[in-house]
Amino acid sequence: MDEQYQDVIPLFARSKLLVNNGNGIGAFATSLGFPTLFIKHSPYQSIHSSHLNAVLIPSIYHKFNTIPDFLESLELSFSPPCILPYDFVLNYSSVGISLLSLTKYPTHIFSDSLKQALDLSNLFSSQPFTMNSFDSFIHTESNLLFWNTFNQLASKQVKTWHSKQYLTVSNSFLDYFSSCL
Structure with missing residues (x-):
């Protein structure tokens, strides 16, 4: 959809789920509280980690076709x-x-992550917000392991940008790719 010709804000009803790369309108919609599935292609440094209402499928970096x-x-x-x-080249x-x-x-990974994001969306729409109701999404062993590893590798300045780590990394992504963590 070309945002230049169509106002996308009315499309973000609370009962819908946005699937987005997390840049531009996706980051904006997530910051307003719309449930989102991020499929990221940009650097980890720019992940919107404070958003509780999103599930993330991160990029995988690799070297020399390994x-x-x-x-x-x-x-x-x-x-x-x-x-x-940001200059990838x-x-x-x-x-x-x-x-x-x-x-x-x-x-x-995509189908499971979509289901996880829809479950999160349903949780947002079915009950009043409390942090305790979202613990099952945030405080999984693999999600905590991801953020602990993230914090070990990130520079001090990047860590300050991500002081609140509520973003849920896709369970199926972590299960598949984190056997070496």
Whole structure:
């Protein structure tokens, strides 16, 4: 949908789920509380970690066509010397780092993540908000392991941007890619 010609805000009814890359209107919609499934392609440094109403399928970074290892992927994502490495060619491609194509992800990651995001959406619409009602999404062992690893690898400045880590990383993504964490 081209946001230049159509106002997308009315499309975000509370009963719907937005599937988005987390940039632009997706970040805006999530910040307003619309349930969202992020399928990210941008650096980990710019993940909107404070949003409780979203499920994330992160990018997998790998080097020289190796089989992706999630710990290595996180290390590679934080390898550039700059704080926000948006120039992918300069910061990643030039040293042999690329992103694993989404077509290489097992399809069950997308279907399971969509179901997880819909469950989260239903939780938002079915009861009054309390942090305790969302513990089952935030405080899973694999999600906590992801954020602990993220904090170990991120620079001090990046850590301050992500002081609230409510964003849920897809369970099926973590189950599949985190065997080495």
